[in-house]
Amino acid sequence: MARGKPADSRHLRMRGNVWFVQKRLSPILAQHLGKKMLQQSTQTGDLDAACRFRDKLLVDLADQEAYLSGQSSPAQKRKLYTEAYERLQQQASDIESPDGSVDLLDILDPDKLNPIEQDALRSVFSKQTPSDYRLTFKGALEDWQQSPLIERKHSTRSKNSLAVQLFLDSLGVDDMALVSATRKQVRDFITTQLHNGKTKQTVANYLSGLSAIWRHAEYTMEEALPAGNPFKGHSLNPKATVKSYDQFTREDVEAIFKATEEAEGIYYLLPRLGFYTGARLEELCSLKTTDIIQQQGVWCLSVREGKGKNSNATRDVPLHSAIKPLVLEQLKQAQAAGSEYLFPEAGATNRTDAKKGPKFSQWFSRLTGKTIPKEGRKTGFHSFRTTAITIMLGSGFQEQLVVWVTGHERGLTTASHVYHRGPDFKARLEAVEAIQLMALHQ
Known part of the structure:
Protein backbone atom coordinates (compact mmCIF):
# COMPACT_ATOMS: atom_id res chain seq x y z
CA MET A 1 0.00 0.00 0.00
CA ALA A 2 1.39 3.43 -0.93
CA ARG A 3 2.60 5.41 2.06
CA GLY A 4 0.04 7.94 3.26
CA LYS A 5 -2.71 6.50 1.03
CA PRO A 6 -5.65 5.20 3.10
CA ALA A 7 -6.84 1.66 2.36
CA ASP A 8 -10.26 1.24 0.79
CA SER A 9 -11.95 -0.81 3.50
CA ARG A 10 -15.50 -0.66 2.19
CA HIS A 11 -17.57 -3.74 3.15
CA LEU A 12 -14.74 -4.96 5.40
CA ARG A 13 -15.03 -5.49 9.17
CA MET A 14 -12.30 -6.70 11.53
CA ARG A 15 -13.17 -9.52 13.92
CA GLY A 16 -10.36 -10.48 16.18
CA ASN A 17 -7.36 -10.59 13.86
CA VAL A 18 -9.26 -11.47 10.66
CA TRP A 19 -11.05 -9.29 8.12
CA PHE A 20 -14.60 -10.21 7.09
CA VAL A 21 -16.58 -9.07 4.06
CA GLN A 22 -19.96 -7.72 5.17
CA LYS A 23 -22.42 -6.56 2.51
CA ARG A 24 -26.17 -6.19 2.23
CA LEU A 25 -27.40 -8.23 -0.73
CA SER A 26 -29.73 -7.11 -3.49
CA PRO A 27 -33.26 -8.61 -3.42
CA ILE A 28 -32.36 -10.98 -6.29
CA LEU A 29 -29.24 -12.29 -4.56
CA ALA A 30 -30.99 -12.37 -1.16
CA GLN A 31 -33.73 -14.59 -2.56
CA HIS A 32 -31.22 -16.86 -4.30
CA LEU A 33 -28.87 -17.22 -1.31
CA GLY A 34 -31.59 -17.25 1.35
CA LYS A 35 -30.13 -14.36 3.38
CA LYS A 36 -30.16 -10.58 3.28
CA MET A 37 -26.62 -9.99 4.52
CA LEU A 38 -23.42 -11.61 3.28
CA GLN A 39 -20.73 -12.17 5.90
CA GLN A 40 -17.65 -14.07 4.75
CA SER A 41 -14.19 -14.42 6.20
CA THR A 42 -11.24 -13.32 4.07
CA GLN A 43 -9.06 -15.65 6.22
CA THR A 44 -6.42 -12.94 6.54
CA GLY A 45 -5.49 -10.07 8.79
CA ASP A 46 -3.60 -8.30 6.00
CA LEU A 47 -5.71 -5.43 4.71
CA ASP A 48 -4.24 -5.48 1.19
CA ALA A 49 -5.00 -9.20 0.82
CA ALA A 50 -8.46 -8.67 2.30
CA CYS A 51 -9.16 -5.91 -0.27
CA ARG A 52 -8.19 -8.23 -3.11
CA PHE A 53 -10.42 -10.99 -1.71
CA ARG A 54 -13.32 -8.53 -1.34
CA ASP A 55 -12.92 -7.16 -4.87
CA LYS A 56 -13.03 -10.64 -6.40
CA LEU A 57 -16.04 -11.58 -4.29
CA LEU A 58 -17.91 -8.44 -5.35
CA VAL A 59 -17.22 -9.20 -9.02
CA ASP A 60 -18.49 -12.76 -8.52
CA LEU A 61 -21.65 -11.44 -6.86
CA ALA A 62 -22.22 -9.00 -9.71
CA ASP A 63 -21.84 -11.81 -12.25
CA GLN A 64 -24.24 -13.98 -10.28
CA GLU A 65 -26.81 -11.18 -10.07
CA ALA A 66 -26.52 -10.52 -13.81
CA TYR A 67 -27.12 -14.19 -14.49
CA LEU A 68 -30.13 -14.41 -12.17
CA SER A 69 -31.68 -11.31 -13.76
CA GLY A 70 -31.12 -12.69 -17.27
CA GLN A 71 -28.60 -9.98 -18.16
CA SER A 72 -25.31 -11.88 -18.03
CA SER A 73 -22.98 -11.80 -21.02
CA PRO A 74 -21.53 -14.95 -22.61
CA ALA A 75 -18.23 -14.16 -20.90
CA GLN A 76 -19.94 -13.99 -17.49
CA LYS A 77 -21.79 -17.25 -18.11
CA ARG A 78 -18.55 -18.94 -19.15
CA LYS A 79 -16.87 -17.68 -15.97
CA LEU A 80 -19.70 -18.95 -13.75
CA TYR A 81 -19.69 -22.30 -15.55
CA THR A 82 -15.91 -22.68 -15.24
CA GLU A 83 -15.95 -21.85 -11.53
CA ALA A 84 -18.83 -24.27 -10.90
CA TYR A 85 -17.16 -27.02 -12.96
CA GLU A 86 -13.84 -26.68 -11.11
CA ARG A 87 -15.61 -26.69 -7.73
CA LEU A 88 -17.73 -29.74 -8.54
CA GLN A 89 -14.80 -31.60 -10.09
CA GLN A 90 -12.80 -31.03 -6.90
CA GLN A 91 -15.70 -32.29 -4.80
CA ALA A 92 -15.98 -35.37 -6.99
CA SER A 93 -12.26 -36.03 -6.57
CA ASP A 94 -12.45 -35.60 -2.80
CA ILE A 95 -15.24 -38.18 -2.32
CA GLU A 96 -14.15 -40.67 -4.98
CA SER A 97 -14.14 -44.21 -3.53
CA PRO A 98 -11.92 -47.07 -4.78
CA ASP A 99 -14.86 -49.32 -5.60
CA GLY A 100 -16.93 -46.55 -7.22
CA SER A 101 -19.76 -47.04 -4.73
CA VAL A 102 -19.91 -43.32 -3.87
CA ASP A 103 -20.04 -40.45 -6.34
CA LEU A 104 -20.97 -36.78 -6.45
CA LEU A 105 -24.69 -37.43 -6.88
CA ASP A 106 -24.75 -39.12 -3.46
CA ILE A 107 -24.00 -35.81 -1.73
CA LEU A 108 -25.62 -33.32 -4.13
CA ASP A 109 -29.21 -32.69 -5.10
CA PRO A 110 -29.10 -31.49 -8.74
CA ASP A 111 -32.53 -29.88 -8.36
CA LYS A 112 -31.05 -27.42 -5.86
CA LEU A 113 -28.39 -26.25 -8.32
CA ASN A 114 -28.96 -23.36 -10.72
CA PRO A 115 -29.00 -24.16 -14.47
CA ILE A 116 -25.33 -23.26 -15.00
CA GLU A 117 -24.29 -25.46 -12.07
CA GLN A 118 -26.42 -28.27 -13.46
CA ASP A 119 -24.64 -27.95 -16.80
CA ALA A 120 -21.31 -28.02 -14.98
CA LEU A 121 -22.38 -31.14 -13.07
CA ARG A 122 -23.25 -32.93 -16.31
CA SER A 123 -19.84 -31.94 -17.71
CA VAL A 124 -18.07 -33.49 -14.72
CA PHE A 125 -19.49 -36.85 -15.76
CA SER A 126 -19.51 -36.44 -19.57
CA LYS A 127 -16.16 -34.59 -19.83
CA GLN A 128 -17.78 -32.44 -22.53
CA THR A 129 -18.23 -28.65 -22.39
CA PRO A 130 -21.59 -27.41 -23.75
CA SER A 131 -21.16 -24.99 -26.66
CA ASP A 132 -22.83 -22.19 -24.67
CA TYR A 133 -19.81 -22.11 -22.37
CA ARG A 134 -17.04 -22.50 -24.91
CA LEU A 135 -14.57 -19.66 -25.34
CA THR A 136 -15.88 -17.02 -27.74
CA VAL A 242 1.51 -6.13 -54.98
CA LYS A 243 3.34 -3.73 -57.27
CA SER A 244 6.42 -2.07 -55.81
CA TYR A 245 6.59 1.70 -55.66
CA ASP A 246 8.40 3.37 -58.55
CA GLN A 247 11.22 5.72 -57.71
CA PHE A 248 10.95 9.45 -58.26
CA THR A 249 12.80 11.23 -61.06
CA ARG A 250 14.78 14.43 -60.48
CA GLU A 251 11.90 16.42 -61.98
CA ASP A 252 9.47 14.75 -59.56
CA VAL A 253 11.53 15.66 -56.49
CA GLU A 254 12.20 19.20 -57.71
CA ALA A 255 8.46 19.70 -58.32
CA ILE A 256 7.58 18.40 -54.83
CA PHE A 257 10.21 20.63 -53.20
CA LYS A 258 9.02 23.67 -55.17
CA ALA A 259 5.37 23.01 -54.23
CA THR A 260 6.29 22.99 -50.52
CA GLU A 261 8.94 25.72 -50.43
CA GLU A 262 6.53 28.18 -48.77
CA ALA A 263 5.25 25.60 -46.29
CA GLU A 264 6.29 25.38 -42.63
CA GLY A 265 6.93 22.69 -40.05
CA ILE A 266 6.07 19.14 -41.01
CA TYR A 267 4.67 20.17 -44.41
CA TYR A 268 8.06 21.58 -45.40
CA LEU A 269 10.34 19.06 -43.74
CA LEU A 270 8.50 15.80 -44.38
CA PRO A 271 9.25 15.50 -48.13
CA ARG A 272 12.88 16.52 -47.60
CA LEU A 273 13.34 14.04 -44.77
CA GLY A 274 11.80 11.34 -46.95
CA PHE A 275 14.24 12.06 -49.79
CA TYR A 276 17.42 12.45 -47.71
CA THR A 277 16.84 9.58 -45.25
CA GLY A 278 14.74 6.98 -47.10
CA ALA A 279 12.69 6.62 -43.88
CA ARG A 280 9.06 5.54 -43.93
CA LEU A 281 6.38 8.20 -43.45
CA GLU A 282 5.06 6.68 -40.21
CA GLU A 283 8.60 6.53 -38.79
CA LEU A 284 9.10 10.25 -39.49
CA CYS A 285 5.71 11.33 -38.16
CA SER A 286 6.29 9.33 -34.95
CA LEU A 287 9.65 10.96 -34.14
CA LYS A 288 9.90 12.44 -30.66
CA THR A 289 12.25 15.20 -29.56
CA THR A 290 14.29 12.56 -27.73
CA ASP A 291 14.81 10.72 -31.04
CA ILE A 292 17.22 13.36 -32.38
CA ILE A 293 20.52 12.09 -31.01
CA GLN A 294 24.24 11.96 -31.67
CA GLN A 295 26.08 8.72 -32.38
CA GLN A 296 29.88 8.86 -32.60
CA GLY A 297 29.57 12.61 -33.14
CA VAL A 298 27.03 12.21 -35.98
CA TRP A 299 23.53 13.66 -35.64
CA CYS A 300 20.90 10.99 -36.32
CA LEU A 301 17.19 10.25 -36.40
CA SER A 302 16.56 7.37 -34.03
CA VAL A 303 13.82 4.97 -35.17
CA ARG A 304 12.94 3.04 -32.02
CA GLU A 305 11.34 -0.38 -31.65
CA GLY A 306 7.57 -0.25 -31.94
CA LYS A 307 7.66 2.74 -34.29
CA GLY A 308 9.16 0.98 -37.29
CA LYS A 309 7.55 -1.64 -39.49
CA ASN A 310 9.37 -4.53 -37.79
CA SER A 311 12.40 -5.31 -35.61
CA ASN A 312 14.80 -4.64 -38.50
CA ALA A 313 13.44 -1.10 -38.74
CA THR A 314 15.06 -0.17 -35.41
CA ARG A 315 18.05 1.97 -36.41
CA ASP A 316 19.77 5.36 -36.23
CA VAL A 317 19.78 7.26 -39.53
CA PRO A 318 22.51 9.92 -40.01
CA LEU A 319 21.21 13.35 -40.93
CA HIS A 320 22.22 14.54 -44.39
CA SER A 321 23.99 17.92 -44.39
CA ALA A 322 21.12 19.37 -46.46
CA ILE A 323 18.58 18.76 -43.70
CA LYS A 324 20.59 18.65 -40.46
CA PRO A 325 20.23 22.40 -39.69
CA LEU A 326 16.52 22.22 -40.55
CA VAL A 327 15.94 19.28 -38.20
CA LEU A 328 17.92 20.85 -35.36
CA GLU A 329 15.94 24.08 -35.74
CA GLN A 330 12.68 22.09 -35.72
CA LEU A 331 13.91 20.30 -32.57
CA LYS A 332 14.60 23.64 -30.89
CA GLN A 333 11.11 24.93 -31.74
CA ALA A 334 9.40 21.73 -30.58
CA GLN A 335 11.26 21.78 -27.26
CA ALA A 336 10.41 25.46 -26.75
CA ALA A 337 6.74 24.65 -27.34
CA GLY A 338 6.92 21.80 -24.80
CA SER A 339 6.04 19.21 -27.47
CA GLU A 340 6.86 15.55 -26.90
CA TYR A 341 6.98 15.04 -30.67
CA LEU A 342 9.42 16.57 -33.15
CA PHE A 343 6.38 17.59 -35.20
CA PRO A 344 3.62 18.87 -32.88
CA GLU A 345 1.15 18.58 -35.79
CA ALA A 346 1.73 14.83 -35.88
CA GLY A 347 1.74 14.53 -32.09
CA ALA A 348 -1.74 16.08 -31.99
CA THR A 349 -3.12 13.26 -34.18
CA ASN A 350 -5.30 11.01 -32.02
CA ARG A 351 -6.30 7.77 -33.74
CA THR A 352 -7.48 4.52 -32.17
CA ASP A 353 -4.56 2.67 -33.81
CA ALA A 354 -2.08 5.28 -32.46
CA LYS A 355 -0.69 5.93 -35.94
CA LYS A 356 0.61 9.43 -36.65
CA GLY A 357 1.14 9.21 -40.40
CA PRO A 358 -2.20 8.59 -42.24
CA LYS A 359 -3.26 12.25 -42.21
CA PHE A 360 0.03 13.32 -43.78
CA SER A 361 0.02 10.41 -46.22
CA GLN A 362 -3.28 11.71 -47.56
CA TRP A 363 -1.87 15.23 -47.73
CA PHE A 364 1.15 14.00 -49.69
CA SER A 365 -1.06 12.05 -52.11
CA ARG A 366 -3.08 15.18 -52.85
CA LEU A 367 0.13 17.17 -53.28
CA THR A 368 1.72 14.76 -55.77
CA GLY A 369 -1.57 14.39 -57.61
CA LYS A 370 -1.29 18.06 -58.52
CA THR A 371 2.48 18.33 -59.06
CA ILE A 372 3.87 15.22 -60.77
CA PRO A 373 2.62 13.10 -63.69
CA LYS A 374 1.63 9.52 -62.86
CA GLU A 375 1.72 8.04 -66.39
CA GLY A 376 0.94 4.54 -65.14
CA ARG A 377 3.54 4.67 -62.37
CA LYS A 378 2.86 3.68 -58.78
CA THR A 379 4.19 6.56 -56.69
CA GLY A 380 3.71 7.69 -53.12
CA PHE A 381 5.76 8.78 -50.13
CA HIS A 382 7.36 5.33 -50.18
CA SER A 383 8.88 6.29 -53.56
CA PHE A 384 11.36 8.45 -51.61
CA ARG A 385 12.55 5.27 -49.92
CA THR A 386 12.95 3.46 -53.24
CA THR A 387 14.78 6.48 -54.60
CA ALA A 388 17.21 6.79 -51.67
CA ILE A 389 18.09 3.09 -51.76
CA THR A 390 18.61 3.18 -55.53
CA ILE A 391 20.95 6.18 -55.27
CA MET A 392 23.06 4.70 -52.46
CA LEU A 393 23.42 1.33 -54.19
CA GLY A 394 24.11 3.08 -57.51
CA SER A 395 26.87 5.10 -55.84
CA GLY A 396 28.73 1.91 -55.05
CA PHE A 397 27.83 1.42 -51.39
CA GLN A 398 27.43 -2.19 -50.29
CA GLU A 399 23.95 -3.51 -49.65
CA GLN A 400 24.83 -4.48 -46.06
CA LEU A 401 25.65 -0.82 -45.34
CA VAL A 402 22.52 0.50 -47.04
CA VAL A 403 20.18 -1.80 -45.08
CA TRP A 404 21.61 -0.49 -41.80
CA VAL A 405 20.57 2.99 -42.95
CA THR A 406 17.14 2.08 -44.29
CA GLY A 407 16.09 -0.73 -41.95
CA HIS A 408 15.52 -3.64 -44.32
CA GLU A 409 16.17 -7.30 -43.45
CA ARG A 410 19.86 -7.45 -42.60
CA GLY A 411 20.53 -11.11 -43.40
CA LEU A 412 22.91 -11.53 -40.47
CA THR A 413 24.25 -14.78 -39.09
CA THR A 414 23.19 -15.81 -35.59
CA ALA A 415 26.45 -14.48 -34.16
CA SER A 416 26.03 -11.18 -35.97
CA HIS A 417 22.45 -10.82 -34.73
CA VAL A 418 23.74 -11.04 -31.17
CA TYR A 419 27.01 -9.13 -31.36
CA HIS A 420 27.13 -7.02 -34.53
CA ARG A 421 26.11 -3.38 -34.07
CA GLY A 422 26.52 -2.41 -37.70
CA PRO A 423 29.00 -0.19 -39.57
CA ASP A 424 30.33 2.93 -37.85
CA PHE A 425 28.36 6.12 -38.25
CA LYS A 426 30.94 7.85 -40.39
CA ALA A 427 30.45 5.12 -43.01
CA ARG A 428 26.67 5.39 -42.72
CA LEU A 429 26.83 9.18 -43.12
CA GLU A 430 28.93 8.82 -46.27
CA ALA A 431 26.22 6.62 -47.78
CA VAL A 432 23.51 9.12 -46.81
CA GLU A 433 25.48 12.07 -48.24
CA ALA A 434 25.44 10.31 -51.62
CA ILE A 435 21.72 11.10 -51.85
CA GLN A 436 21.71 14.11 -54.16
CA LEU A 437 19.28 15.45 -56.74
CA MET A 438 22.05 15.34 -59.33
CA ALA A 439 22.30 11.57 -58.83
CA LEU A 440 18.82 11.18 -60.36
CA HIS A 441 18.03 11.05 -64.05
CA GLN A 442 15.63 13.61 -65.43
Missing part, protein backbone atom coordinates in the same frame (compact mmCIF):
# COMPACT_ATOMS: atom_id res chain seq x y z
CA PHE A 137 -14.04 -14.84 -30.25
CA LYS A 138 -14.54 -11.72 -28.16
CA GLY A 139 -13.46 -13.51 -24.99
CA ALA A 140 -10.29 -14.80 -26.66
CA LEU A 141 -9.62 -11.36 -28.19
CA GLU A 142 -9.94 -9.66 -24.82
CA ASP A 143 -7.50 -12.09 -23.21
CA TRP A 144 -5.08 -11.76 -26.15
CA GLN A 145 -5.16 -7.96 -25.84
CA GLN A 146 -4.49 -8.03 -22.11
CA SER A 147 -1.98 -10.88 -22.02
CA PRO A 148 1.41 -9.75 -20.61
CA LEU A 149 3.22 -12.62 -22.35
CA ILE A 150 3.83 -10.73 -25.59
CA GLU A 151 4.24 -6.99 -26.10
CA ARG A 152 2.11 -5.88 -29.03
CA LYS A 153 1.89 -2.58 -30.85
CA HIS A 154 -1.33 -0.63 -30.43
CA SER A 155 -1.89 -0.78 -34.18
CA THR A 156 -1.75 -4.61 -34.09
CA ARG A 157 -4.36 -4.71 -31.33
CA SER A 158 -6.58 -2.39 -33.35
CA LYS A 159 -6.20 -4.42 -36.58
CA ASN A 160 -6.99 -7.72 -34.88
CA SER A 161 -10.01 -6.23 -33.12
CA LEU A 162 -11.29 -5.09 -36.51
CA ALA A 163 -10.64 -8.53 -38.02
CA VAL A 164 -12.69 -10.23 -35.28
CA GLN A 165 -15.55 -7.74 -35.66
CA LEU A 166 -15.63 -8.08 -39.46
CA PHE A 167 -15.66 -11.87 -39.24
CA LEU A 168 -18.53 -11.86 -36.73
CA ASP A 169 -20.41 -9.28 -38.83
CA SER A 170 -20.04 -11.54 -41.89
CA LEU A 171 -21.85 -14.28 -39.93
CA GLY A 172 -24.51 -11.91 -38.61
CA VAL A 173 -23.75 -12.67 -34.95
CA ASP A 174 -22.62 -10.57 -32.01
CA ASP A 175 -20.24 -13.29 -30.83
CA MET A 176 -19.72 -17.03 -31.21
CA ALA A 177 -17.64 -19.87 -29.84
CA LEU A 178 -14.27 -20.35 -31.52
CA VAL A 179 -14.95 -24.07 -31.80
CA SER A 180 -17.95 -23.31 -34.02
CA ALA A 181 -15.91 -21.61 -36.77
CA THR A 182 -15.63 -23.61 -40.00
CA ARG A 183 -13.38 -23.30 -43.04
CA LYS A 184 -16.45 -22.69 -45.20
CA GLN A 185 -17.36 -19.69 -43.07
CA VAL A 186 -13.80 -18.41 -43.46
CA ARG A 187 -13.88 -18.91 -47.26
CA ASP A 188 -17.19 -17.03 -47.43
CA PHE A 189 -15.64 -14.25 -45.33
CA ILE A 190 -12.70 -14.01 -47.75
CA THR A 191 -15.00 -13.86 -50.77
CA THR A 192 -17.18 -11.16 -49.18
CA GLN A 193 -14.20 -8.97 -48.26
CA LEU A 194 -12.73 -9.22 -51.77
CA HIS A 195 -16.11 -8.37 -53.31
CA ASN A 196 -16.26 -5.35 -50.99
CA GLY A 197 -13.08 -4.01 -52.55
CA LYS A 198 -10.52 -5.15 -49.99
CA THR A 199 -7.15 -6.14 -51.42
CA LYS A 200 -5.74 -9.63 -51.05
CA GLN A 201 -3.07 -8.24 -48.73
CA THR A 202 -5.69 -6.65 -46.47
CA VAL A 203 -7.71 -9.87 -46.30
CA ALA A 204 -4.53 -11.85 -45.61
CA ASN A 205 -3.83 -9.47 -42.72
CA TYR A 206 -7.33 -10.15 -41.33
CA LEU A 207 -6.73 -13.90 -41.49
CA SER A 208 -3.35 -13.50 -39.81
CA GLY A 209 -4.97 -11.64 -36.93
CA LEU A 210 -7.77 -14.17 -36.55
CA SER A 211 -5.24 -16.99 -36.66
CA ALA A 212 -3.25 -15.30 -33.87
CA ILE A 213 -6.39 -15.13 -31.69
CA TRP A 214 -7.04 -18.83 -32.35
CA ARG A 215 -3.46 -19.82 -31.43
CA HIS A 216 -3.62 -17.74 -28.26
CA ALA A 217 -6.82 -19.48 -27.18
CA GLU A 218 -5.39 -22.91 -27.94
CA TYR A 219 -1.93 -22.60 -26.41
CA THR A 220 -2.17 -19.84 -23.79
CA MET A 221 -5.78 -20.20 -22.63
CA GLU A 222 -5.69 -24.00 -23.18
CA GLU A 223 -9.05 -24.06 -24.93
CA ALA A 224 -9.70 -27.46 -26.51
CA LEU A 225 -10.04 -26.67 -30.22
CA PRO A 226 -10.19 -28.84 -33.36
CA ALA A 227 -6.86 -29.94 -34.78
CA GLY A 228 -6.62 -27.44 -37.59
CA ASN A 229 -6.78 -23.66 -37.46
CA PRO A 230 -9.57 -22.68 -39.92
CA PHE A 231 -7.87 -19.33 -40.65
CA LYS A 232 -4.67 -20.89 -42.00
CA GLY A 233 -3.92 -22.41 -45.38
CA HIS A 234 -6.01 -20.16 -47.64
CA SER A 235 -4.18 -19.49 -50.92
CA LEU A 236 -4.42 -15.73 -51.30
CA ASN A 237 -0.77 -15.18 -52.34
CA PRO A 238 -1.14 -11.41 -51.79
CA LYS A 239 2.47 -10.47 -52.52
CA ALA A 240 2.17 -11.70 -56.08
CA THR A 241 -0.36 -8.93 -56.74
